[in-house]
Amino acid sequence: MARPREFEPDDAIEKAMQVFWAHGYEGASLPALLDGMGLTRGSLYKAFKDKRNLFLLVLDRYEAAVVDGAVEFLESPEINDGKQRILMLFESVVRAVADADYRGCLLCTAATGDAVDDPKIARSVQKGMTKMQAGFRKALEDERSFDRLEPETNHRLANLLLTQYIGLRVLARSRLPLGVLDQSVQGLDDVLTAAAK
Numbered sequence: 001m002a003r004p005r006e007f008e009p010d011d012a013i014e015k016a017m018q019v020f021w022a023h024g025y026e027g028a029s030l031p032a033l034l035d036g037m038g039l040t041r042g043s044l045y046k047a048f049k050d051k052r053n054l055f056l057l058v059l060d061r062y063e064a065a066v067v068d069g070a071v072e073f074l075e076s077p078e079i080n081d082g083k084q085r086i087l088m089l090f091e092s093v094v095r096a097v098a099d100a101d102y103r104g105c106l107l108c109t110a111a112t113g114d115a116v117d118d119p120k121i122a123r124s125v126q127k128g129m130t131k132m133q134a135g136f137r138k139a140l141e142d143e144r145s146f147d148r149l150e151p152e153t154n155h156r157l158a159n160l161l162l163t164q165y166i167g168l169r170v171l172a173r174s175r176l177p178l179g180v181l182d183q184s185v186q187g188l189d190d191v192l193t194a195a196a197k
Contacts, residue, residue, distance in 0.1 A: 009047055012037045017058045017065075021106045025055055025115035052118065055110075059124040062106045067128045074135035082143030083192050086136065086161060090168060090188060094181045097172050105169035112170060129162065136161040145196035157195060164188055 019036035020028045030051065034041060048054040070089060079085050107128045116122045137158035140146050146154065168184055 007037075007039060007043065007047075012039060012047065013054070013057050013061050016054055017061050017106070020055060020058050021062070021103045021109075024109045024113050025051075025121075026113055052121070055115065056120060056124060059106070059110065059121070059128070063124070063128045063131070066105075067107065067131055071131050071135035074132075075138045077142075080142070082139035082141065083145065083196075085139045085142075086192070087185065087189055090165065090185045093165075093168050093172055094178065094185060097181055098178055102173055102175055104171075104173040105166070108166050108169045109173070111166070129166075132165065133158050133162045136165075143196075149195070153195075160191075161188075 015037045016033055019033050023029075023032060028051075030041070030044075033039075033051070033054070034044060037044065039047075044054070048057065073089060074085050076085065079088070107125050110116055110121060111125050111129070116125055137154060140149075140154045140157055140161075146157075149157070164184070168181060171181060171184070
């Protein structure tokens with residue numbers, strides 16, 4: 001008769017996500033993961049095979065918990081103004097840093113590290129980024145001041161927003177003065193206002 005697991009896998013993945021989010025894939029050492037997850041080396045390998053497989057599960061969880069939430073907000077009909085939704089999302093990043101949350105975005109951290117050389121990790125990162133791009137595109141489509149823009153222009157603008165968002169989330173980890181992040185959001189507001197003219 002098999003012994004029951006002494007931990008809940010879903011809880012362990014959540015704890016692993018916090019370690020990877022804080023340290024990135026390369027920076028999350030095995031001792032840090034074991035300590036953060038409260039597991040022994042044998043339990044981790046038995047349940048998750050290896051660090052790479054665990055990270056893929058963590059990326060799936062991050063996508064469901066964080067990326068899907070951001071996309072849902074960008075596509076929310078509760079705020080009619082698409083531009084306002086976009087700016088509010090960017091402002092939430094600045095607020096997180098103001099509250100001393102310097103983790104940035106796990107997907108962005110993965111995209112800028114060596115882990116993205118792994119094809120499966122790269123696909124997982126691209127999937128999350130594609131969702132964000134679609135969320136920005138939907139918010140732009142819902143913005144009345146952009147009604148006159150061609151669909152291809154909206155698509156390019158959504159790509160620009162994705163690039164800016166990734167940049168802002170990476171800057172969140174850099175611990176630059178908060179004013180730099182604030183000014184980036186103000187600059188984005190200027191760009192969106194100009195695009196609507």
